């Protein structure tokens with residue numbers, strides 16, 4: 001079946017994997033990647049699909065209602081997968097307004113644009129909002145997990161803005177019968193993640209023998225999922241999820257930060273051919289992140305039971321391949337940390 005799907009934030013980490021997944025798997029679909037190309041967006045991430053006939057890139061802001069209306073009209077969009085967001089907790093602590101603008105107002109502008117374009121005819125339409133487990137707040141070490149029924153209790157400006165956007169999406173469903181699905185996923189890892197997030201930042205620092213800043217005691221726990229498994233879940237939910245429903249996605253793979261960091265050090269030293277223990281002394285305990293959530297862990301049994309998804313990538317393999325990818329793509333790391341690519345693409349797309 002021919003479809004025209006708008007993916008927002010497709011030049012970012014998860015978005016670029018998702019765009020590649022859809023462009024390759026569904027040649028009969030037209031995939032429109034709509035992205036503002038902030039510091040986190042990088043078209044280098046999509047070099048291998050940029051010339052595919054079913055792929056289009058549009059540079060634009062999800063807060064720009066006129067630009068969105070033009071895209072919906074020009075490409076006859078019938079499905080939206082919304083990933084565009086400000087995504088880094090530490091940045092949200094220093095600039096919360098930017099998170100409210102993009103994550104809350106931008107999501108609302110996108111909902112409005114879809115609602116206006118679809119004119120109440122929702123048969124065959126779908127608006128998929130990609131969200132995070134951080135909206136549920138923090139768990140203790142007691143073994144309990146986040147389910148779809150866990151009450152929202154966000155602590156950071158990032159998670160508060162994502163929680164707010166989730167509520168707007170559900171409000172559109174409940175108020176207008178708008179055809180929405182929402183998923184809340186745990187921490188992703190894999191290639192093309194911007195090196196301000198834990199895994200790529202630490203691999204890059206180990207590569208340059210720079211200190212590894214561990215927040216607090218490193219006891220916080222995250223549930224890590226390979227980005228390719230997240231994309232397969234999004235594909236399933238987009239096509240088979242029930243309108244108005246929420247699905248939790250997680251790796252069933254909890255690691256304390258310090259254990260994960262020690263594993264990354266071991267693997268990175270091995271892959272660099274350094275003697276075991278070379279980078280251990282780079283670990284540097286620093287002041288804790290304000291409002292740092294102790295533990296996130298997802299119960300994804302609804303998605304597994306109802307749609308037949310399960311995580312496929314074994315963590316030992318996924319993390320080694322991911323470390324190897326960053327080491328093999330040192331120039332990608334150097335470019336995104338130098339800002340050179342931002343100037344390059346700004347020049348390239350200015351005036352379009």
Ligand code: NAD
Pocket residue numbers: 008009010011012013014015034035036037038039040041042060061062063082083084085086087088102106130131132133162184185186187188189193194
């Ligand atoms: P990212 O920061 O790597 O990418 C975000 C993308 O959105 C970038 O390409 C950026 O240019 C674009 N963007 C930002 N503001 C925009 C705007 N105003 N208009 C248009 N485009 C804009 O983020 P990510 O880690 O790939 O996360 C993608 C989505 O998945 C986010 O909504 C995030 O909340 C959610 N999520 C992420 C994780 C994770 O572990 N990374 C886990 C669960 C959910």
Ligand code: TYD
Pocket residue numbers: 089090187196197198199201213214215220221222257289
């Ligand atoms: P991060 O990758 O920022 O994801 P999130 O905050 O969305 O879970 O951080 C993952 C964990 O690693 C989190 O508990 C914070 C911690 N962390 C550090 O200890 N040092 C760092 O430099 C970073 C970026 C994160």
